Amino acid sequence: MGKKGVLLVNLGSPDSTEVKDVRRYLDEFLMDERVIDIPYWKRYLLIKGIILNTRPKKSAAAYKKIWWKEGSPLVVISERFTEKLKKKVDLPIALGMRYGSMSIENALNELKQQGVSEVFLIPLYPHYAMSSFETVVEKAKDLLKASFKEMSLTVQPAFYDDPDYIRVMSENLKDQLEGFEYDHILFSYHGIPERHIYKGDPTGTHCKLDGSCCETSSEAHKTCYRHQCFETTKAMVKELGLKEGTYRNSFQSRLLKDPWLKPYTDHELEAMPEQGIKKLAVITPAFVADCLETLEEIAMEGKEEFLQFGGEDFKHIACLNENEAWVAVVQNWIEEWQSN
Template sequence: MSNNNNASGNAFGVLLVNLGTPDEASPAAVKRFLSEFLHDPRVVDMSRWLWCPILHGAILPIRSPKVAKLYQSVWMEEGSPLLVYSRRQQQQLAALLDVPVELGMTYGNPSIRSGLDRLKQQGCKKVLVLPLYPQYSRTTTAAVFDKVAKVLKSQPEIPELRFVNQYYDHPAYISALAASVTDYWQVHGQPDYLLCSYHGIPKRYADLGDPYPEHCHGTTALLAEKLAMPREQMSMSYQSIFGREEWLKPYTEQTIADLAKKGVKRLDVMCPAFSVDCLETLEEIAEQCRETFLEAGGESFHLIPCLNDNPAHIELMAALVRQHSQGW
């Protein structure tokens, strides 16, 4: 695709976007990150005059030191797992496509603004925004759109934009997920049960029209079909529940405990909504949920890694770029 960088300065570039991560595993850095994240009305839509005192008076002071310790337990030599794997994705996709590919995070660094600026410096008059969320949600994908629009709002000339809304049912995505499972099983053997755990959202958001649960169910059904997995040996649940209101159910931790109590001895869990391993997979699932499963009577618990920089995942991203940049 290298011929896109033509002499007329009409090049197109790709902005990969993920949620973001603290700059370091310290309470201060975590507090900065959580403050930006939890201030977004797409994430918490409570009235600001009610929410901000709760956020700054209770949540940030109490949660930041606790979450910093959790980050410390998964931090890699090169930095936060989410950023390390995202950088690898960016570099490998750029090499495969031979077009400018930059990385931006909805919250924290590198910012969406810096990613768009770098594409502009490389002469990109057209930008394909690829949020790395297979299943659309207002809390993730729409938040990326908002941030891109906010950045461009103050600029005299904006690039021609295209935006990938979702790819939950893309054949290359389902194939990459299925291959990651079968590859894992070839090495570690098969479980009694496979659970797909997705990041949760408040049930109210779905009731108001967020299609996220339908997308999650769609991915799970297509994956079960691809794996030829009986549905009595495979299901889905929602993790990372926050606050007091009802979220999408069933909840992952309760589901895992129930499976152990029903006699499942070996449980494998995968997280299809996460494009890279991060705090929610490496600590919440691999540590907290493992403990829950073993305490409830289970014997063996495995986290199947996210797609990360797996070649099939990079090929999926390339397929999405080719599909959505047609005519450019």
């Protein structure tokens, strides 16, 4: 038996808020065929010809609003989380990012130098989507095949309904709601194009994006992002005993003009005050660490939008980040794998 080690992977971040660094990062991210899944030549023209000439400047300005003195919040939080985990687990642990200079390849090299040949990969995404969970796993597999042939890989499945994950998410929400009089909770998940749902359906017929397919048992649910998001909300609602009518789901972060999963978070934020919802808490369960999509898009832009349309009070619920209970959950997964 070989030596065991753990590889944690999150999304990634530009090296700085300079436009050139943001452009380089977006180039790698958006050229990923699992993120923008159109033929290569079309993707090349769209990304290199249009998006990279306009978006980096806007994105750099957004990153500047949330950047910490130590660097990117996503990276800094992920590093702190990894350090806490290292103190609890007696195994080599390396942190990699799917995009950017903190690459998965660098992390694998780090494990290799420590003599690791059996790798436990934990994609830090609770839900399965081709543009997040799947691209991490496939990238790791490609790297092993090409450069780390002596290594084997075990993957932690998407943990959207893991009872321990649900428990710590619910506790985190409860703790942060203390002292905040809310009349509604919005579960805002990262959006994906609707076509990704159809593409990820192994049956080819189950997913219809209607009111019933996510509720009807199917093999398709193992790779259905929409179903898994709804299941997370359902499990948390049950855990917390939330009343019907005091919460809802939405999807944020659209790109391009294709139809994405609905309802859209920004539309919900605009409509809620008119519906009598004046004091809102927003939680983002698709993320385990705060990042651009939570700190800028929700805590800043979302709040501004909600208040502008007549809302009175708004609370962004911070992600699990380096929460001790969350560290303990991942520790348990590692120890279970280690003992097998």
